[in-house]
Amino acid sequence: MKLVDIKEITGTIQLKSGLHIGAGDTEMRIGGTDNPVVKHPHTNEPYIPGSSLKGKTRSLLELSSGLMGMTDGAPLGIKDYKKLEGEAQETCKAILSLFGASGADADEKNEIGVTRLSFADAPLSAAWKKKAQASHLAFTEVKSENSINRIKGTAENPRFTERVPAETQFSFSISLKVLQGDEGLEDLLFKGLKLLEQDALGGSGSRGYGKIKFLFDQPEIQAKFDNASPLV
Template sequence: MPQLNGITTLEATLELVTGLRIGAGDSEMHIGGVDNTVIKHPHTQSPYIPGSSLKGKMRSLLEWRSGAVQQEALGWRDYQAATGVQKAEVKRILQLFGISGGDKAGLEEMLELGPTRVSFWDCNLQPDWEQQIREDNLALTEVKSENRINRISGVAEHPRQTERVPAGACFDFRLSVKQLAGDGEELLTTVLQGLKLLELDSVGGSGSRGYGKVRFKGLRINGQDSQASFDAIQPFAR
């Protein structure tokens, strides 16, 4: 197996451009309560963005960009079936995000791909931002009323209350990328392209209705300011 030569760390402020909803998976309905609540820290009740949500959405967008997307996450067989430029792109996705547990990996696969390179952290609210909101007696979340319009009668039906983290909220974002012997800069480039795709698309639920638009500010790679380089990223350039 190749040697681990280093770990690259990316840090930034993740700012919400529009309200964000990542559901808490409520198992109970409360009369007069909010229908759809957001995920919160169980002790502080502060909303956060799970690293798994960012990782899953970024991988999905990169798989769609590759043109090899399937119903399930790409695996070893998809890599074997790909050709040309697409094969190289699928390989980078598998190197970064790994293969599923159901995709049995033998010695050949592990030697070809190596271990999963990228690790996402949960994004907590920036302490200074959260403290200011609490000192101003403002809420950390908002409740948005929604309904469905009957196309014939024009009457609003099926009202529901949806909780969101409001636009302007700032989170601490961090991920790390393992560097193995033989890895090139293209893996880090793919990560940056994936982050840019997140900015162009959305995070969380109801993205098609304007939820979950985000931007990354003050991006640092291993502590060095890299925002200008990130702003110049063209995610669809080959």
């Protein structure tokens, strides 16, 4: 097993709709929102955690592979790989090679190797941040939601969710280790990112949140992404 290259894939994530990735803040504040977004503790600026990008991309790839049903919702692991055969096993191996497997699983033959992908946290784009500050744009918004009593026609159970507004831009960076003998893993990554662009990132995707667009710094990477066929 030999490392032959490390590719840095960089670019911009543009929000096409409001984005909510929760902070997991259980502290109640007077006048606060019910669901705050995750923010950097020093700057108080929103960012997209690398774990959110990685987790949703992997989930969509496992869903499109048809293998998600055998895990009861858990990520694919070495134990699942050993149960499979043929094309299904090769697909599972590719996903595990990109995203990794639990350290609790034994890979005695070292068939999977090291995790190839690393997703960095995505901060606000420096260029967009400068433009937003000059235009006095807010980095977050609070969206009120409620349920409607279908007989009375009245609003009930109001809640307030913090979101990052549409058109906000973040800078992303993905590191891809290339080992000798790796084939098709970069294409699989682009397939996953394309699925993510077509689906949604963060919470409340079924209500229109989390629509994003990837814009790559490298023209050749952008071309590969544009030509990716996620469900083929």
